[in-house]
Amino acid sequence: MSTRPLTPKEILKEILRTKSGLIGVIILVLMVVLSIFAVIYTPYDIVNAWNDPVFWQSNPRLAAPEWINIIAGINLPKTIILGHNNFYKSEYYVQIAGLKYVNLRGTFKFQYDYFPSELSLFLKVNYSNKSPLVKVTFVRPDGNMVTLYEGIVESHNSVIYISTDPKIRKRIRTFLEKFTKGEEAYMIYPEIILFAKPDRDMWDADKARVLKGTYELRIEMVGYNPTDTLEAKLIVYGRVYGLVGTDDLRRDLLVGIAWGAPITLAFGLIAAVLISVIQVLLGIISAWFGGIIDEAIQRLSDILLVLPFLPIVILISFIYGVDIWRLLLIVVVLSIVGSTTKVARSIALQVKSEQYVEAAISYGASGWRIIFLYIFPRLLPYTIANIVMVTPSMIFLEAALALIGLIDPRNPTWGRIIADAYDGGAAVHGYWWWILIPASLIILVASAFAMIGYSLDKIVNPRLRER
Amino acid sequence: MKIAIIKRAITLVMTLIIATYITVVVANLGGLIDEIIKGQIWEDLVTRLARSPEFSMLTPEEQDRILKQRFEAAIKARGLDQPFIVRTFIYLKDALTLNLGRALFMTSSAGSRSVRAIILERLPQTLLLFTTGTITSCFLGLILGLWIARSPGTLKDKFISMFAIVTQTLPAWFIGIIFILLFAYYLRLTPFGGMVSVPPPSDPFNYALDVLRHLALPLFTWTFTYFGYWAYLTRNMVIQISEEDYILTAKAKGLPESLIIRRHVLRPALPPIITQMAIAIIFSLQGAIITEQVFNWPGLGRILLTAIMTYDAPVVIGVVVIFAYLLVITVFILDILYAILDPRIKIGG
Numbered sequence: 001m002s003t004r005p006l007t008p009k010e011i012l013k014e015i016l017r018t019k020s021g022l023i024g025v026i027i028l029v030l031m032v033v034l035s036i037f038a039v040i041y042t043p044y045d046i047v048n049a050w051n052d053p054v055f056w057q058s059n060p061r062l063a064a065p066e067w068i069n070i071i072a073g074i075n076l077p078k079t080i081i082l083g084h085n086n087f088y089k090s091e092y093y094v095q096i097a098g099l100k101y102v103n104l105r106g107t108f109k110f111q112y113d114y115f116p117s118e119l120s121l122f123l124k125v126n127y128s129n130k131s132p133l134v135k136v137t138f139v140r141p142d143g144n145m146v147t148l149y150e151g152i153v154e155s156h157n158s159v160i161y162i163s164t165d166p167k168i169r170k171r172i173r174t175f176l177e178k179f180t181k182g183e184e185a186y187m188i189y190p191e192i193i194l195f196a197k198p199d200r201d202m203w204d205a206d207k208a209r210v211l212k213g214t215y216e217l218r219i220e221m222v223g224y225n226p227t228d229t230l231e232a233k234l235i236v237y238g239r240v241y242g243l244v245g246t247d248d249l250r251r252d253l254l255v256g257i258a259w260g261a262p263i264t265l266a267f268g269l270i271a272a273v274l275i276s277v278i279q280v281l282l283g284i285i286s287a288w289f290g291g292i293i294d295e296a297i298q299r300l301s302d303i304l305l306v307l308p309f310l311p312i313v314i315l316i317s318f319i320y321g322v323d324i325w326r327l328l329l330i331v332v333v334l335s336i337v338g339s340t341t342k343v344a345r346s347i348a349l350q351v352k353s354e355q356y357v358e359a360a361i362s363y364g365a366s367g368w369r370i371i372f373l374y375i376f377p378r379l380l381p382y383t384i385a386n387i388v389m390v391t392p393s394m395i396f397l398e399a400a401l402a403l404i405g406l407i408d409p410r411n412p413t414w415g416r417i418i419a420d421a422y423d424g425g426a427a428v429h430g431y432w433w434w435i436l437i438p439a440s441l442i443i444l445v446a447s448a449f450a451m452i453g454y455s456l457d458k459i460v461n462p463r464l465r466e467r
Numbered sequence: 468m469k470i471a472i473i474k475r476a477i478t479l480v481m482t483l484i485i486a487t488y489i490t491v492v493v494a495n496l497g498g499l500i501d502e503i504i505k506g507q508i509w510e511d512l513v514t515r516l517a518r519s520p521e522f523s524m525l526t527p528e529e530q531d532r533i534l535k536q537r538f539e540a541a542i543k544a545r546g547l548d549q550p551f552i553v554r555t556f557i558y559l560k561d562a563l564t565l566n567l568g569r570a571l572f573m574t575s576s577a578g579s580r581s582v583r584a585i586i587l588e589r590l591p592q593t594l595l596l597f598t599t600g601t602i603t604s605c606f607l608g609l610i611l612g613l614w615i616a617r618s619p620g621t622l623k624d625k626f627i628s629m630f631a632i633v634t635q636t637l638p639a640w641f642i643g644i645i646f647i648l649l650f651a652y653y654l655r656l657t658p659f660g661g662m663v664s665v666p667p668p669s670d671p672f673n674y675a676l677d678v679l680r681h682l683a684l685p686l687f688t689w690t691f692t693y694f695g696y697w698a699y700l701t702r703n704m705v706i707q708i709s710e711e712d713y714i715l716t717a718k719a720k721g722l723p724e725s726l727i728i729r730r731h732v733l734r735p736a737l738p739p740i741i742t743q744m745a746i747a748i749i750f751s752l753q754g755a756i757i758t759e760q761v762f763n764w765p766g767l768g769r770i771l772l773t774a775i776m777t778y779d780a781p782v783v784i785g786v787v788v789i790f791a792y793l794l795v796i797t798v799f800i801l802d803i804l805y806a807i808l809d810p811r812i813k814i815g816g
Contacts, residue, residue, distance in 0.1 A: 020629070299482060306486040306791045310756055312493060315775050315783070319496055392636035400640065400757045404772065418644065422761065427647040428659050435648055439641070446636040454632050 011381055014455070021455030027448035035262035046259050050412050056250040060117050063241035065433050077112035079238040082217065084124075084231040093226045100132075100223035102230045107216045110236070115192045115210060118237040119162035125153050125221070125230055132223035134230070136160065138194055141213025146175045146194065153221075163191050176203055191237075245433040247417075248424045256412040257438055263324070264395055264413045265445070271328050271397075272390035275335045280383045282337055283344025284375050287352055288367060294345075301337040309334060310400070317406045324398060324407060331397065340386050344379055351378050385456035392446035399442075414438045468806060475802055483795045484563065487788055491558045494783040498551035503778060504571070508541050558784065565792075567785040572777045573770075582785040585770060589754075592662060593766040596682060597751040600689030605744045607690065608697020613733075615698065616705035628702065631695030639692040640757040646688050647761070657684040660763035685762040693747075700743070704736045738808065742801050749797045753790050 015021035049055045060079050069076055087106040094101070110116075125132060136149040148168050149160055162168055169188045176193055180200050189205060196202035197211045221230045244253040286297040316322075316330050351357060352375065360370050376383075399415020401407045403422060421427070421434040495501065512534060516522045522530060542548050546557070561568060567582035575585045615624040634642075651659045658664070662681050668674045708714065709732055717727045754768030767786060774782035 299478065299485075302478070302482040303486045303489070306482060306794055307489060308753060308787055308790065311771050311775065311783070311787070312490075314756065314772065315493060318775055319499075389636070393638075396636075396638045396641060400638065403640070403757055404760060418641070422644055427644050427652060430648065430652045432648060435644055439645055442641070443633070443637065447633040450632040450636050451629075454628070 007377075008380065008384075011384060011456070015452055018455035020451040024448040024451035024455070027444055028452070031261060031265060031445055031448070034258060035265060038258035038261055046255065047410055047412075050251065050256065050259070051410055053249060056246075056252070057120075058235055059246050059250040059252060060237035060239065060241050061246065061250050062248055062431055062434075063117070063237075063239055063246045064431075065243055065245045065437075066240045067243070068433075069240060075111075075113040076240045077110070077114060077116050077236070077238040078240055080108050080110070080116075080236040082106045082108055082232075082234040082236075084233060087217075087219075087232055091229065098224060100221075100226055100228045102219075102221040102223065102228070104219040104221075104230065104232050105216060106232070106234060107214050108234075108236065109214050110195060110210070111212050112238075113210060114239060115189075115195050115205075115208070116236045117191065117239050118235075119191050119194070120235050120237070121148075121160040121162060121217075122233040122235070123153060123158050123160065123219075123230065124232070125156055125158065125228075127156075127223055127228045128225045130224045132221050132228055132230075134222075135220045137218040137220075139216040139218060140194070141211055141215060142198060144175075144198065147171060162194075163189070244437050245431075247420060247434055253417065253434065253437065256417050257414065257441060260411075260413045260417060260438075261441075263411055264398070264415065264442075267324050267328065267398055267413070268391040268395040269387075271331055271394040272387045274328075274332045275338075275390055275394075276340060276383050276386040278332070278336055279338055279340035280344040280379050280386070281371070281376065283341040284348040284371050284379065286341065287345045287348035288371055288375070297337055297341065298345075301339075301341050304334065304337060307334075310397075313397070314401065314404065314406060317401060322407065324411065324413070327398065327401065327407065331394070344382065347379055347382060348375055351375050381456060385453055388449045388453040388456065391449050392442075395442060395445070414442050418442070472803060472806070476799060479795050479799055483791055484559070486791050487562050487784075488555065488559050490784055490787045490791075491555050491562060491780075494780040494787075495551070495555070495558070496778070496780075500571075500778055500780050501547055501551060501554070504545070505542065505547060508545075509538055512537050512541065562784050562788045565788070567788075568781050570774075570782050571779045573774060573779050573782055582781050585782060586767065586785055586789065589765060589767045589770050590752075592764065593752060593754040593768075595678075596685055596764055596766060597689065597754055598748060600686050601693065601744075601748050601751040603686070604690040604692075604694040605697050605747065607694040608699075609701050609740065609744075611694065611698040612701025613705060616702045616709070619702070619706050624702070627695070627698055631699035634692055634695040635699070637692060638757070639689050639755065640761045642692050643685065643688045643758055643761045646684060646691075650684055650687075657681070660761070662765055685758065685764055688762075689758070697740075697744070701736070701740055704740060705732055708732050708736050738805065742805075745797055745801060746794070749790075749793050752793060753786070 016025060058079070058081060063079075064076070066078065068074070086108075087104040089102070089104050091100065091102040093099070121136065123134065125134070131152050131154050134149065134151065134153045135147065138146045138148050140146075148162060148171060160168070168190060172190050172193050173188050176188070179198050179202055186203075188203065192205055192208055193202055195210055195215075196208040201207035201209075217232075217234050219230065219232050221228070223229075242252055242254055244257060246252055247256075282297055286294045312334060313327075313330055317327060320326070322330065357370060357374055360374055365374075395415065398407065398413060399418055402413070402416045402419035405419075405423075407416070417438045418435060421431065421438070424431070424434070426432075426434040516530075516534065516537075522533070525533070539548070546554065549557075567586075569580040570582050570585060573585060574580055575588045577584065577588070579585070611627060615621075615627050618624060647659055650656045658681050660681075663674065663677050664681075668677050714727060714731055717731050752767070754766035754771070756768035756772050758764070759766045759768040760772065770782065771786050773779070774786070
């Protein structure tokens with residue numbers, strides 16, 4: 001080791017000189033850019049939106065990323081939204097009868113190879129005293145018609161869940177019986193039967209084929225007041241969505257991942273910096289002062305080695321219900337000394353006996369001055385290498401606690417998303433995007449840190465130079 | 468040297484005592500558990516007495532008096548009348564003498580409340596997965612590390628080093644989730660989790676086969692995650708020593724390569740590696756909370772998690788204390804072995 005300590009600038013230069021360090025830095029810079037982009041371009045109250053199911057209601061549930069169509073050469077449906085502007089509207093009031101008629105007709109083309117995942121109709125009904133009668137008819141390209149709903153609409157904002165409503169299923173079962181010729185269907189999937197070619201297999205999710213063409217939705221309302229009116233929105237939920245897909249609560253995972261990047265990185269980095277700097281400083285203090293202080297710090301690190309770290313973190317978080325910033329505090333307190341202290345202590349012992357330190361002692365520099373200005377800079381490369389190695393483990397610690405449901409669930413972090421994916425059975429049901437995309441990002445960041453650490457390894461242990 | 472060993476033993480015992488005491492206090496939530504138990508005893512008493520017709524005929528003052536009396540008696544019977552600080556030392560003594568007592572809420576699947584039974588019941592499963600996995604990854608890593616250390620800087624060295632550096636930052640549970648998706652969902656090679664099928668096969672041979680089938684994926688995951696670390700550690704250690712001057716001297720003397728490696732490289736390189744491996748094996752006895760959760764594996768980690776979630780302090784203390792004992796004893800034995808094997812090392816220094 002040279003006598004002169006490396007400055008942070010020189011350390012960075014050293015990192016960039018190696019190929020692995022360069023790649024690591026590039027990845028991290030990209031992540032920081034992504035974080036800044038996320039903070040600037042996502043709406044301010046994204047944390048609230050993330051936890052608000054209504055915010056995501058027009059997204060499909062558990063949709064794969066859109067690019068899967070290109071890669072796998074298939075044609076899975078995207079979501080089709082028929083907003084109230086897409087409906088042709090005619091309304092008239094019959095004075096004698098005192099009845100108001102509103103008719104809506106909306107058409108959409110369905111040219112995909114696979115069935116939609118869900119159908120929902122949102123009705124916004126405006127009436128003054130008596131609730132109106134509404135009839136919803138679904139017209140297929142082959143001319144067959146199905147009445148989905150017929151009845152009084154009480155609520156001003158009502159949602160007709162075509163895919164799950166038991167009454168609608170019953171109507172569709174009746175419709176199906178025209179084609180199955182007595183064969184009994186086990187399960188009625190409205191989103192399949194409505195879009196299937198008319199044959200005896202149209203109820204069977206595996207055998208049914210899509211009937212391509214133009215579909216039409218007719219909504220007729222009879223109200224009792226001239227001002228009564230109706231607006232409708234039909235959502236034909238697809239099976240692919242956006243760049244990253246959606247989770248079981250229809251949330252756009254891209255938003256979660258982009259927004260999770262700064263939180264995840266900040267948590268990992270802050271925890272790692274605090275832990276590393278404190279541990280290194282305690283190691284130096286231990287070496288410098290010796291005696292009782294040295295003994296106390298060393299025994300403390302023995303004790304913390306024996307105490308199981310994760311169970312104690314879990315115990316404390318379970319009792320106090322932590323958010324990630326309080327978790328940070330717990331983690332720092334529990335790792336106040338550790339293996340880094342021991343290594344730092346032994347390096348500091350060597351440095352302590354070097355001439356420039358002895359010179360400083362001889363002209364009367366104070367102990368703290370020597371620790372901070374003379375010894376700590378010499379351990380800076382080691383500290384940075386340590387920060388780089390600890391950061392990923394902190395990111396994973398947060399994820400691990402999310403997995404057992406111990407972290408305030410409101411903030412989307414990458415770990416949280418993977419934990420949600422695990423809880424939502426993504427591994428068991430093969431929702432690969434929900435796991436693999438955030439996981440690859442974590443692996444990417446972890447390897448970036450690891451590669452920087454690897455390039456620093458050569459500064460910290462110069463004897464390991466590549467030959 | 469005798470004095471040094473005794474000194475080391477004393478510091479280790481002190482460490483054990485303090486660590487156990489911290490565990491006792493933390494696991495009892497600083498006395499909160501006692502309040503919970505007291506509340507429970509009171510509730511029990513009230514509901515039990517309210518059911519008795521004779522009790523309801525008494526005057527309110529009489530009722531109150533009897534309730535208080537019974538409560539005091541119950542508290543005294545469980546030793547809860549002493550202040551928490553005093554009791555922590557009783558718990559400490561019990562823990563250190565491995566008198567683990569009874570769980571507050573949990574039972575073993577055989578129905579026993581004894582903490583020892585609960586822990587012993589899960590120990591074989593933990594050994595089967597984590598200790599086997601740790602040993603496998605140690606050996607694999609050791610062999611690979613020695614192999615790549617012979618030709619540092621080559622493609623295979625760079626590849627394995629990079630692999631090791633990346634995997635040592637990834638936890639096993641994380642890789643486990645990805646492997647479940649890959650091997651269990653897409654390739655259908657292994658079950659998704661658990662230790663046996665439901666219902667378990669009746670004859671012992673098929674049962675063992677079934678357990679092996681369930682063991683395969685978590686064991687593979689555990690080994691995959693950690694062998695890189697050992698390989699990299701071994702490689703670095705061996706390369707570092709190969710650059711020492713005395714190796715150069717040995718080479719200059721014309722000693723055969725294999726002899727140099729055996730006598731001059733491995734002899735100093737192996738002890739620190741073996742030490743770390745021994746400690747890793749002890750750590751594996753704890754199980755792994757999150758990995759067990761992901762693979763639904765019934766090991767000690769799950770017990771610990773359940774105990775934490777149900778405030779079952781005796782179980783938490785029991786698991787931690789057993790582990791602490793094993794660790795401290797291992798460290799002590801290793802220290803002594805070191806002192807015997809390597810005269811340069813002084814114990815306690």
